[in-house]
Structure formats: structure tokens, C-alpha cells
Amino acid sequence: MAETEEKENRARQNAKCALENIIAVIKHLEHRRECDGEYCNLSDQEIFKGINVLYREGMKATEEEKQEYHDEENALQMIQDDPLSIEVRSGWHTPGEAGESMEYYILLGTGGPALRIIGDLGEHNTPESAHLEYQDWFTSWERTTWRPKKNVRQCSPMRSNSTMASEGGRHATDELPSNR
Numbered sequence: 172m173a174e175t176e177e178k179e180n181r182a183r184q185n186a187k188c189a190l191e192n193i194i195a196v197i198k199h200l201e202h203r204r205e206c207d208g209e210y211c212n213l214s215d216q217e218i219f220k221g222i223n224v225l226y227r228e229g230m231k232a233t234e235e236e237k238q239e240y241h242d243e244e245n246a247l248q249m250i251q252d253d254p255l256s257i258e259v260r261s262g263w264h265t266p267g268e269a270g271e272s273m274e275y276y277i278l279l280g281t282g283g284p285a286l287r288i289i290g291d292l293g294e295h296n297t298p299e300s301a302h303l304e305y306q307d308w309f310t311s312w313e314r315t316t317w318r319p320k321k322n323v324r325q326c327s328p329m330r331s332n333s334t335m336a337s338e339g340g341r342h343a344t345d346e347l348p349s350n351r
Contacts, residue, residue, distance in 0.1 A: 181283075181284055181307055182283070182284035182285075182305045182306055182307040182310065182313070183305060183313075183315075185280070185284040185286060185305060186284070186286055186303055186304075186305035186315055189279060189280070189286050189303070190303055190315070196246075196249070196250060196253075199221050199246060200243070200246045200247070200250065203240070203241050203242070203243045203246050204243060206241060207241075211237070211241070213240070215230060215231050215232040216230075218232040218236055218237055218240045219232060219236070221240045222236060222239050222240050222245075223249070224236070253279070254277045254278060254279055255278045255279065255280070255281065256276075256277075256278045257275070257276070257277050257278075258275065258276045258278075259272040259273075259274065259275045259276070259292065259296070260272065260273065260274050260276075261273055272292050272296050273291065273292055274289065274290070274291055274292060275289065275290055275291075275292055275298060276288075276289050277289075282308070283307045283308035284305055284306065284307045285305065285306050285307070286303070286304070286305050287303075287304050287305075287312075288301055288302065288303055288304075289301075289302050289304060290302055302314050302315075303315045
């Protein structure tokens with residue numbers, strides 16, 4: 172019993188960090204779309220986090236690094252490269268006819284713990300729903316019911332899910348209700 176509970180907690184913590192990371196990446200992309208980069212008031216530490224460079228006290232971002240941070244195409248590429256796989260499937264249809272995609276599945280991490288986003292696709296194959304699910308070795312997939320807080324603190328952005336979960340510390344979703 173204790174081992175199963177430990178796996179559940181580890182998988183849940185991993186999912187919380189991943190959710191925070193997804194929110195941080197989206198906010199980052201939004202910043203890139205709104206800011207021209209010339210009068211940006213981001214700190215050097217924020218710039219380095221955004222381009223996935225480990226920050227050390229006293230480091231100064233170069234103009235090239237600031238431009239890389241504000242490059243929207245680079246931001247979109249980072250988002251597209253993060254999932255391990257993206258798949259869609261269709262519903263019932265007559266053999267020989269092309270099926271219309273109805274559901275999607277984004278695999279973010281495998282093993283123990285594992286993480287995925289699943290949801291329904293609407294017209295034009297655009298997502299209509301998204302559900303974050305997690306599991307650990309030999310446990311069932313669990314759907315989260317968390318909602319982010321207003322001021323989400325980043326949980327080691329741009330790192331693998333297993334690395335984020337192992338770093339510990341307080342996270343923005345810690346006080347949110349669980350699905351149990």
C-alpha cells in the first residue's frame with residue numbers, strides 16, 4: 172500500500188511541475204508576441220531561462236541572447252520539440268473512406284512517472300478539450316483536476332518531467348485540490 176501511494180505522489184508531483192512548465196512556456200510565448208525586445212524589462216536570469224541556458228549569478232545576456240529570447244519562431248519550435256509524440260485518431264467510418272480525426276494524444280514523458288495530454292478535436296482538427304493525465308510504473312492513468320493559481324512560479328522550465336519532479340520545493344499547484 173505504501174509503495175503504491177509513494178508512486179502516486181511521485182507521479183502527481185511530476186504532473187504538477189509539468190503543468191506549471193506548460194503555463195510558463197505559454198506565458199513566455201505570449202511575452203514574445205507582445206514585446207518588441209527593445210524596451211524589455213526582463214532580467215538576465217529570465218532571458219537565460221527562456222533560451223534554456225543555466226543561469227549563474229552575475230551572468231549578463233548578450234544582444235544575441237536577448238534576440239533569441241524574443242524570436243517567436245524559436246519559441247514555437249521549442250514547444251513543438253518538447254513532446255515525445257503527438258497522435259490523433261478517428262471515429263468509426265466506412266472502410267476505404269478517410270476518417271476524420273476526433274481525439275488527440277500528446278505524450279510528454281514515459282516510464283515512472285509518465286505524463287500525457289489527451290482531448291477531443293473539433294472542426295478543423297482544433298483541440299476542444301485538454302486533460303492532463305499521469306501514472307507511475309504499474310499504476311492506472313489518473314486525470315488531474317488542478318487549476319493553476321494566478322501567479323504561477325516556474326518549476327524548472329524547459330527541463331524533462333523526471334528532472335522537474337526530482338527537484339522538490341514548493342510549486343504553484345501544491346495547494347490545489349487533487350482528483351482523489
